[in-house]
Amino acid sequence: MRRLTLAALALFLVACDQAEITVRITDAPADELNAVFISIEGLDIEADDGSFTRFDFTPPRRIDIASLRNGRSETLVQNATIDAGSFSGVRLRFAPDFVPDGVINPDPVTRNNGATATLDYVVDRYVVPVDFSVDELDRETLLLDVDLRASMLQDDDDIAANRYRFDPVIRGIRENQAGRIEGTVAADLVNRSPCFPAVYLYEGRETEPTALGDTAPPLNSRRLDNLSIAGGQYRFSNLEAGGYTVAFTCNADADDPESDDADVRFLSVRSLDVEVGRTSTADLN
The missing domain is CATH 2.60.40.1120 (Carboxypeptidase-like, regulatory domain)
Structure with missing residues (x-):
């Protein structure tokens, strides 16, 4: 039998203190909105002690959340490694000014009648509460459910300026629960x-x-x-x-x-x- 080197043994012990996490985003669709693109530059998993495990998206992810309905979802993080422990939420970091190269129409909102509008972000970060614990070698999948009807705001000034405000209302759930x-x-x-x-x-x-x-x-x-x-x-x-x-x-x-x-x-x-x-x-x- 081959002996484990000290380096290999150390890597093995570290891996045994870690788990895997997948995070997906889904949506309850809004009224009269055919497309709503939001841009996310990263997400962070918040531990009970207030620390974060950080995941950056380079370039930011641009996602049409209006299309994520009836069980459809978009994967943000797939089988990523986190330390075993207890966690209290997922922090989304938005990228309000990001528009990918080659996008012909930069307006992120499209109504059902084909008209477009701009989108202002009320916050640039949002923490989705969701309590879970993972032991070493566990796998956990979290679903972030955006309530688009409650998240898309528009008053008289917004209507005059042809814009919506995105003030996220998002619920977190463990997929296996x-x-x-x-x-x-x-x-x-x-x-x-x-x-x-x-x-x-x-x-x-x-x-x-x-x-x-x-x-x-x-x-x-x-x-x-x-x-x-x-x-x-x-x-x-x-x-x-x-x-x-x-x-x-x-x-x-x-x-x-x-x-x-x-x-x-x-x-x-x-x-x-x-x-x-x-x-x-x-x-x-």
Whole structure:
């Protein structure tokens, strides 16, 4: 049997104190926005002692988060090495002025009608809380779920300047601890005139539905998929196990993340439980 050299033994011992981490980003899409490109220059994994493990992107990553829906995600860090230990969050570092070479249209926002707009970053760094621990040789995957409806802000001045403000609302979840909710919305709910349909998600069973700007806002919200005269469908992925409430509104266009008096009326509300690795169904009618 060959003997390990001292150098090889040292490398082996160091490796045994380390784990691997993967970080992906996904999205709950916004209303009337076809593309929203954000630029990220790096991310840092925050330990319980306040220190960070740093990962830099050279050049920065430019990601259309509006396209990351219905289970799609973009990998930011793949099987990267971190020291074993306990961690409390992921810090995203944005690159507001970055535009890749060769990009013909630098405007990062495109509406469904094809019109474009600029994007201002309210913050240049954002910490996504997510608690996890890894032992040596463990592998952990984290999902960062952007609530684009709550993150994209626009007041009268922004409209006049043809811009949006990006104030990130992002939820972190461990992939191996996640379940999901999906369901349908009945035709008689969506076939109202006018109707701007969306489903809101809240932590806890029997939770009173609230608007985006309330002191206890929804955990997430999303517009309907496959909307037709027969109704619509919705899905919330990457949810921790526990109780939840879902609620449907036909006037989501009245909601404003910067207002605490938005008149959002909910027409159907259901409570249910989510289990790890399972899909829970909640039809709204």
